[in-house]
Amino acid sequence: MSTPLLEMSGVRKRYGGVQALDGAGLTAVRGEVHALLGPNGSGKSTLDKTLAGTVVPDEGTIRIDGAEARIGGPRDAHALGVAAVYQQLSIVGDLTVTQNVVLGLEPVRRLGFLDHRAARDRAAAALERFAAAFAGRLPLDRPVGALGPGERQIVEVAKALARGPRILVLDEATASLHKEQVEVLFDVVRELRADGVLVVFTSHRLDEVFALCDRATVLRNGRTVGTVELAATDEDELVRLMVGDAPHQAPRASGATAAAAVAGDGADRTLTPSSTTLEVRGLTTDRLRDVSFAVRAGEVLGLGGLQGQGQSELLLALFGGAHATGGEAVLDGRPLPLGSPAKAARAGVALVPGDRGRQGMFAVRPIQENLSLASMHRRATAKVALRAGTERAAAQTMVERLRIKIGSLADPVSTLSGGNQQKVVIGKWLLDRPRVVLLDDPTKGVDVSSKEEIYAIVRGLAADGAVVILNSSDNRELTELSDRVLVLFEGAVAEELAAEAISESRLVSSALRLAPGEKL
């Protein structure tokens, strides 16, 4: 192996009561895609951030090209050729694509004025790598806020590339990308590798890790537990390294066990009548065309197809968050009010959103409050007094069940790792035992063992009489959880797959058949 380009060793970082890094390290060479893996809260982002200069470690050494690197802030990291893309996007919605890509780059000044053309050229050069796939779809002068989450993420990557890095850190950079966007990003990463760049790649999607990376370093509880050659290992071995001796397959909870665990405190819960049925007839919005289907209590209905074909819009519309121009939804024979999330929540509908930062929670408020917001809302409107102790116990149950790694329930959610934040969003709604559970790509960024726990809770809710509708970009997840799958195409239901027809390959071929020109 050639001299390492990057050597990090003995890195420690404590946040209040939490030892985020406890002797972590990573050694990687130029022209390598190196995965950084570990369960939620194991310290991956913190290690990435010490490299990018946004977190200063308490202890530890970083060597770049054999020389000790003092990274006291992002400017030091830039000067050393390190650029990073994080889970939480750093782009500014009101600025254009160009302005975002050059932000902090100091474009050329002429006669004391910013040379906007030079800035635009620089952004265009960085975006050029994505040009073939996104031709005409990333208008450089549009505010980034008007773009979709995947496009915003691409802008973020372009911003990092505009810095011409030797080391590029991608922290969950694929989480909000559609499959075809992931392929484009992977092509760019492979080009960078061929150019000798070191890419440090963090993802919970092991299929991506095996498809893209050369080696992987695994963290557990803030410590490095090993580095493996991916060609010489398999998924089971990687998972064993990640979770240690703990079994990663959580026992499949029966409906009753899961329900009891979800309720936790035995507080005022009304059991869902087993007859619950949701009927949707001719639902039409800007992005949905005449969608009709029925789901019974206890059923998990999957939404498949290429991503962005109206799956999220359908869930949003059922939660009252999208303007319905036609059609209706009927829950247990009574019209479900469309157009008001508050009314939908009162009727027992819960939406677990995919984009946690924007829709799912109040980041600066305590974890306990976030976990109990949904149930507080229902109880407050029902004029039932809140008992702080009860809320606390319920929140604590969810923290244990989903293995949410926290210091204290009183800490703000913003202090949690990305995956743990997503678990809070899920826990918040599942605590309330909803009658209709709408899940929009719920386990993005959630680690393997917690995914199984979430699957068990979802199955438990269904077994207990809830209607569950699941949109997932992960075909394996759809296959594991769904009793039926509706394949959507351009806002309409194009095909329905019954239980025996659901498989990963069938889901892919179904989506491809519908859109022959598209590449997955």
Ligand SMILES: Nc1ncnc2c1ncn2[C@@H]1O[C@H](COP(=O)(O)OP(=O)(O)OP(=O)(O)O)[C@@H](O)[C@H]1O
């Ligand atoms: N600013 C902060 N304040 C307090 N605690 C923090 C802060 N940032 C991270 N932590 C804690 O440090 C630990 C490691 O977090 P980190 O984000 O590095 O984990 P991760 O491995 O990236 O997790 P994930 O897979 O969920 O993204 C977690 O317990 C987290 O709650």
